[in-house]
Amino acid sequence: MNKKILSIALLAVIGTVATGCQKETFTNPQSSIADNCTIYTVQYTVDGVSHTSTLYGEDEYNAFILQLVMMAREGHEVCFSNNNIVISSLSKEKLYFSTRDADEATKWAVEKANEGYTVHVDYDEGTGMYNCVAIK
Amino acid sequence: MNVKRFWTWVGILLLVELAAITLCKRWYWFFPTRDVSEVYTKYAGTDGLNVVFLKDFKINDSVFVDVTLIEALDSAAWELIERDFRIIPPEEEDFHTLETTVSLWLAPHNNYSSPMDTVNYDNDVIVMSYFKRTIAVFDVDSRNQIGAIFEYNITKTKIKKK
Numbered sequence: 001m002n003k004k005i006l007s008i009a010l011l012a013v014i015g016t017v018a019t020g021c022q023k024e025t026f027t028n029p030q031s032s033i034a035d036n037c038t039i040y041t042v043q044y045t046v047d048g049v050s051h052t053s054t055l056y057g058e059d060e061y062n063a064f065i066l067q068l069v070m071m072a073r074e075g076h077e078v079c080f081s082n083n084n085i086v087i088s089s090l091s092k093e094k095l096y097f098s099t100r101d102a103d104e105a106t107k108w109a110v111e112k113a114n115e116g117y118t119v120h121v122d123y124d125e126g127t128g129m130y131n132c133v134a135i136k
Numbered sequence: 137m138n139v140k141r142f143w144t145w146v147g148i149l150l151l152v153e154l155a156a157i158t159l160c161k162r163w164y165w166f167f168p169t170r171d172v173s174e175v176y177t178k179y180a181g182t183d184g185l186n187v188v189f190l191k192d193f194k195i196n197d198s199v200f201v202d203v204t205l206i207e208a209l210d211s212a213a214w215e216l217i218e219r220d221f222r223i224i225p226p227e228e229e230d231f232h233t234l235e236t237t238v239s240l241w242l243a244p245h246n247n248y249s250s251p252m253d254t255v256n257y258d259n260d261v262i263v264m265s266y267f268k269r270t271i272a273v274f275d276v277d278s279r280n281q282i283g284a285i286f287e288y289n290i291t292k293t294k295i296k297k298k
Contacts, residue, residue, distance in 0.1 A: 096230075102287070102290055102291050103287070105290050106283065106286045106287040106291075109240060109286050109290060110283050113240060113242045113261075113282075113286070114242065114282075116242075117241070118224040118239055118240070118241040119239065119240050119241065120231070120237055120238070120239045121237065121238050121239075121289075121293055122231045122232070122233070122234075122237040122238070122293060123293040123294040124231075124232055126232070130290065130293070130294075131230070131231060133226065133227075133230045135224050136224075
């Protein structure tokens, strides 16, 4: 009798741990601003618990949707509404400037940095030019 | 015998005096100041990061600024820096090599994850080498310093290749 109770208790513990582990397999996707320009802010609920995720780029968004579908297949209650998608674009304005004169390159870079741009500069030995790109 | 002892004592006293004067005038050689930047305090001791603080780093004959250098030793540490500093990486297609490409931007003082403040006097200059995973934060006090720091780093891209 005692053995039966012990077995049932053990099974219950294993079941709880297994369910817990299954729930933890869902991870929020990590974002990387570098590769894409579109940001998706997504709201959804899993088993009644609401979450918000920010996704960078279409690839990340598609992977996230696939993850939600997998969770639904595993038996989780997943609610997701298209209406909750907010799409905004990161403006990636690019300006180019090349010169042989270091002072001119500096002047341009300072001017663009003051306007909020990130300025990338490289000196090309072959052409003798400072190649500058300003991005924001 | 007494004369020899006299001059020995004179020599010892002179050495003691010289040591005392050196200690008074150059005390910071022996007891370095703990005055470091906030960004240094934030990242010093973080796993995967080398952090160095340079006080009054010479940019040119008239500009001296405090600089904090951060070097990421692995990709996890670099991701932390990328996130914290909102890094926009240079794109390979724009340059013949990223190895010597230097990236510069302005960011609000001690709030590097925020968009740049248009108030120039409170912005620091951030200089990054994406290829080397290094970042330098120049503590800026005036607009004049911004120009000098940009000039110093842009000119260095040419020198590096020689």
